[in-house]
Amino acid sequence: MDLLEYQGKQLFARHGIPVPDGRPARTVDEAVAAAKEVGFPCAIKAQVKIGGRGKAGGIKIASDEDEAREHSGAILGMDIKGFTVHEVWVETAAPQIESEYYASIVFDRGAKAPLIMLSTQGGMDIEEVADTNPGAIATLHVDPLLGFQDYHGRRLAFEAGVDADLVRPVGAFLHQLYGTFIAEEALLVEVNPLIVTPERKVAALDAKVTLDDNALFRHPDNANLRDPSDEDPQEQMAHERGLTYVKLDGDIGILGNGAGLVMSTLDVVAHYGGAPANFLDAGGGSKAEAITSAVEVILSDDKVKAVLFNIFGGITRCDEVANGLIEAFKTLEPSVPFVVRLDGTNDVEGRRILADADLPNVTTAATMDEAAQKVVALAKGEVLA
Amino acid sequence: MSVLIDNDTKLVVSGITGREGTFHALNNQRYGTNVVAGVTPGKAGQDVEGIPVFNTFRDAVAETGANVAMIFVPPRFAADSILEAADAGIPLVICITEGIPAHDELRVYTQLQRTGTRLVGPNCPGILSPGKANVGIIPASFFKEGNVGVVSRSGTLTYQIGNTLAQAGFGNSSIVGIGGDPVPGSSFIDIIELFQADDQTELIVLSGEIGGDAEERAAEYIADNVTKPVVAYIAGFTAPPGKTMGHAGAIVSGSKGTAAAKAEALESKGVRVGRTPTEVADLAMEILGR
Numbered sequence: 001m002d003l004l005e006y007q008g009k010q011l012f013a014r015h016g017i018p019v020p021d022g023r024p025a026r027t028v029d030e031a032v033a034a035a036k037e038v039g040f041p042c043a044i045k046a047q048v049k050i051g052g053r054g055k056a057g058g059i060k061i062a063s064d065e066d067e068a069r070e071h072s073g074a075i076l077g078m079d080i081k082g083f084t085v086h087e088v089w090v091e092t093a094a095p096q097i098e099s100e101y102y103a104s105i106v107f108d109r110g111a112k113a114p115l116i117m118l119s120t121q122g123g124m125d126i127e128e129v130a131d132t133n134p135g136a137i138a139t140l141h142v143d144p145l146l147g148f149q150d151y152h153g154r155r156l157a158f159e160a161g162v163d164a165d166l167v168r169p170v171g172a173f174l175h176q177l178y179g180t181f182i183a184e185e186a187l188l189v190e191v192n193p194l195i196v197t198p199e200r201k202v203a204a205l206d207a208k209v210t211l212d213d214n215a216l217f218r219h220p221d222n223a224n225l226r227d228p229s230d231e232d233p234q235e236q237m238a239h240e241r242g243l244t245y246v247k248l249d250g251d252i253g254i255l256g257n258g259a260g261l262v263m264s265t266l267d268v269v270a271h272y273g274g275a276p277a278n279f280l281d282a283g284g285g286s287k288a289e290a291i292t293s294a295v296e297v298i299l300s301d302d303k304v305k306a307v308l309f310n311i312f313g314g315i316t317r318c319d320e321v322a323n324g325l326i327e328a329f330k331t332l333e334p335s336v337p338f339v340v341r342l343d344g345t346n347d348v349e350g351r352r353i354l355a356d357a358d359l360p361n362v363t364t365a366a367t368m369d370e371a372a373q374k375v376v377a378l379a380k381g382e383v384l385a
Numbered sequence: 386m387s388v389l390i391d392n393d394t395k396l397v398v399s400g401i402t403g404r405e406g407t408f409h410a411l412n413n414q415r416y417g418t419n420v421v422a423g424v425t426p427g428k429a430g431q432d433v434e435g436i437p438v439f440n441t442f443r444d445a446v447a448e449t450g451a452n453v454a455m456i457f458v459p460p461r462f463a464a465d466s467i468l469e470a471a472d473a474g475i476p477l478v479i480c481i482t483e484g485i486p487a488h489d490e491l492r493v494y495t496q497l498q499r500t501g502t503r504l505v506g507p508n509c510p511g512i513l514s515p516g517k518a519n520v521g522i523i524p525a526s527f528f529k530e531g532n533v534g535v536v537s538r539s540g541t542l543t544y545q546i547g548n549t550l551a552q553a554g555f556g557n558s559s560i561v562g563i564g565g566d567p568v569p570g571s572s573f574i575d576i577i578e579l580f581q582a583d584d585q586t587e588l589i590v591l592s593g594e595i596g597g598d599a600e601e602r603a604a605e606y607i608a609d610n611v612t613k614p615v616v617a618y619i620a621g622f623t624a625p626p627g628k629t630m631g632h633a634g635a636i637v638s639g640s641k642g643t644a645a646a647k648a649e650a651l652e653s654k655g656v657r658v659g660r661t662p663t664e665v666a667d668l669a670m671e672i673l674g675r
C-alpha cells in the first residue's frame with residue numbers, strides 16, 4: 001500500500017525524523033486556513049500517489065494569503081499523470097535550502113536484504129543522476145538479522161561525499177529511517193529531497209512510503225490509512241469480496257484461478273487477437289459464492305462483450321465453479337456469451353453439471369487455446385460454427 | 386530418481402489439525418507419501434487418522450525421524466513454524482502458506498542461509514515426484530512419472546503446463562513450485578541445479594512470470610552451468626505496467642522485470658521460450674523427439 005506524502009511524513013514524525021509542520025486540506029478555503037496556521041511562506045503540495053509532482057506543477061510556494069488561494073485553486077483538481085488531485089498538503093516552506101540530498105531504503109528482493117541509497121545530488125533529477133552518474137549514489141545492503149550499525153551511516157555518508165560536519169547528522173538520519181522501515185514493515189521509504197539548511201541541519205522535505213499489505217494486521221493504524229476511493233469502483237467491489245481484480249481496456253471479461261494462470265490466460269487471449277477487459281483471480285479454493293460475485297464484478301464493466309472462464313482445479317473444485325456459474329446466471333441473467341473451460345479436480349462432474357443445466361449462451365471448450373479462440377470470435381460478434 | 390522428495394521422504398506437517406492441513410496431509414498420505422507426524426502446540430498425544438501429533442518439531446523428529454516438513458499454518462504463525470522446523474534439524478521445509486509478511490520472509494531466509502536448511506516456498510503448491518511422493522496441494526492424478534522436470538513460480542499455471550505436457554505424452558521427474566513471494570526460499574537456480582544433477586531428468590521446463598529478476602538470473606546460470614535442454618514460459622506479456630511512486634525501484638532494477646525482458650534474457654542464452662503453454666509442449670516434443 002502506497003501512502004500519500006503527508007501520511008508518510010506523519011509516520012516519519014512518529015519515529016523522530018524531522019519534517020516540516022503542515023496540514024492537509026481538501027478545499028481552497030481549507031488550504032488558505034491551513035496556510036495561515038503554518039505561516040508564510042508555505043509550500044502547497046498536491047497529494048497524489050505518484051512521483052514527479054514538482055515537475056508537473058503540483059508544488060508551489062505561497063508568500064501570502066492571496067497566493068495561497070491562487071495556488072491551491074490551481075492545484076486542487078489538477079491531473080498529474082492520470083491521478084486527480086483531491087487533497088493538498090500545506091507545510092512550512094524551508095526558507096533556504098543549501099543542498100538537496102537523496103536517501104532511500106528499499107526492500108531489495110534480488111539481494112534479499114534492505115538496500116540503503118544515499119546521494120548528495122538529490123532533488124527532482126535523481127533518476128538522471130542514476131542514469132548518467134551512478135557512482136554518485138552510495139549504496140549498502142544491511143544484514144536483516146544484524147540491523148543498522150552506526151558505521152553503515154558513516155560509510156554511506158563518506159562514500160556519497162557528504163560534508164565532514166554533516167556525516168554524523170546524516171548517519172543519524174539514516175539510522176532513524178532504517179528504524180522506520182523496520183518498525184512499520186515498509187517495502188520502500190524514500191526521502192527526496194533530504195535538505196540541508198543554512199544552520200547545517202537535515203530534514204525530510206518529501207516522503208514516499210510503501211507498506212507491506214501482508215503485514216497490516218500488525219499495524220492497525222496504518223491499515224486505516226487505506227483509501228477505498230483510490231480504487232476504481234469495480235476494483236473496490238472486487239476487493240470487498242476478496243477477489244483480485246485489475247481493470248484493463250479491452251472487451252473480453254476473464255476469470256481464472258491463480259494469478260499465474262490468469263496472466264497466462266490474458267496472454268493467450270491476446271495471442272489470438274482479443275483484448276482482455278480485466279484480470280480477475282478468483283483465488284485458490286474458489287467457492288460457488290465467490291464465482292457469483294466474480295461474475296457480477298466482471299459484468300459491471302459495460303464494455304464486456306464476452307466472458308472467458310479458465311479454471312484448472314487444484315484446491316478449487318470444478319463442480320463448485322459450475323454450480324457458482326449456474327447460480328450467477330439465475331441471479332444476474334447475463335446478456336453476453338460465456339466460454340467455459342474446466343480442467344482439474346472434479347472436472348468431469350463440473351462439465352456434467354454444466355451440460356445438464358444447459359445455460360443459454362454458454363459454450364464449453366476442451367483446452368485453453370480453444371477457449372481463447374472461441375471467446376475472441378464471440379467478442380467480435382461472430383457466430384461459432 | 387527425482388529431486389527433493391521420494392520414497393525416503395518422512396513428512397511432518399505443521400498445522401495438521403487445521404481443516405486444510407488435515408485434508409492435504411491425508412491426501413498426500415493417500416498418494417503414498419510417508420506422513421510420519423504432525424505438529425500442533427498443545428495437542429501432543431492426539432492423532433489425525435493414525436498420524437501422531439507432537440507439541441514441537443523437536444519431539445516429532447526425535448520420535449519419528451521426520452526429514453521433510455510441510456508448513457500449513459496461517460500467515461502470522463508461518464515464519465515462526467519454519468524457523469522451528471529448521472532449528473529441529475529438518476533439512477527440507479516446504480511452506481504452502483500464502484500471505485506471509487515480507488519482512489518475516491527476509492528474516493527467515495537469512496537465518497536459513499546460516500542453518501543450511503532448504504526452504505521451498507512460501508506461497509507455493511509444493512512438490513510432486515510422480516509415483517513416489519506428493520507434498521503439498523498439487524493435484525497429482527494429472528501427472529505421471531517421466532523425464533521432464535518442471536519448476537514454476539505459480540501454482541495453477543504449473544498444473545496447466547504440466548497437463549499440456551501430459552497430453553503430449555510426457556511425464557515428470559519432479560514438479561517443484563517455488564512460489565511467487567518477494568523472498569522465495571529456493572530460486573529457479575537452486576532447483577535447476579538439482580534437475581541438472583538428476584539422471585531421470587532429460588528436459589527442464591521453467592515457468593516464470595513478470596516481476597523481480599529471478600528469470601534473468603536463471604538465464605545467466607543456465608548459460609554457464611546447464612547442459613540439459615531448458616524450455617521456458619513467461620506469463621504476463623499483456624499485464625499493465627505497475628505505477629511506481631518512488632525512484633528507488635527504477636534505480637535498482639531499470640527495465641528488468643517485464644515479460645519481454647525476461648523472454649529476451651532467456652532466448653539470448655539459448656533457452657527456447659514458448660508463447661503459450663501449448664507451445665511449451667510443442668517445443669518439448671521437438672527437443673525430445675516424439
Ligand SMILES: Nc1ncnc2c1ncn2[C@@H]1O[C@H](COP(=O)(O)OP(=O)(O)OP(=O)(O)O)[C@@H](O)[C@H]1O
Pocket residue numbers: 020043045050051052053054055059091092093094095100123124125192193205206207
Ligand atoms: N516545504 C518546502 N519548502 C521549500 N521547498 C519545497 C518544499 N517542499 C518541496 N519543495 C521543493 O519542491 C521540490 C519537489 O517537491 P517534492 O520532492 O516533495 O515532490 P516531487 O516532485 O513529487 O518529488 P519527486 O521528484 O521526488 O517525485 C523539492 O525538491 C523542493 O525543491
Ligand SMILES: [Mg+2]
Pocket residue numbers: 123192193206
Ligand atoms: Mg521528491
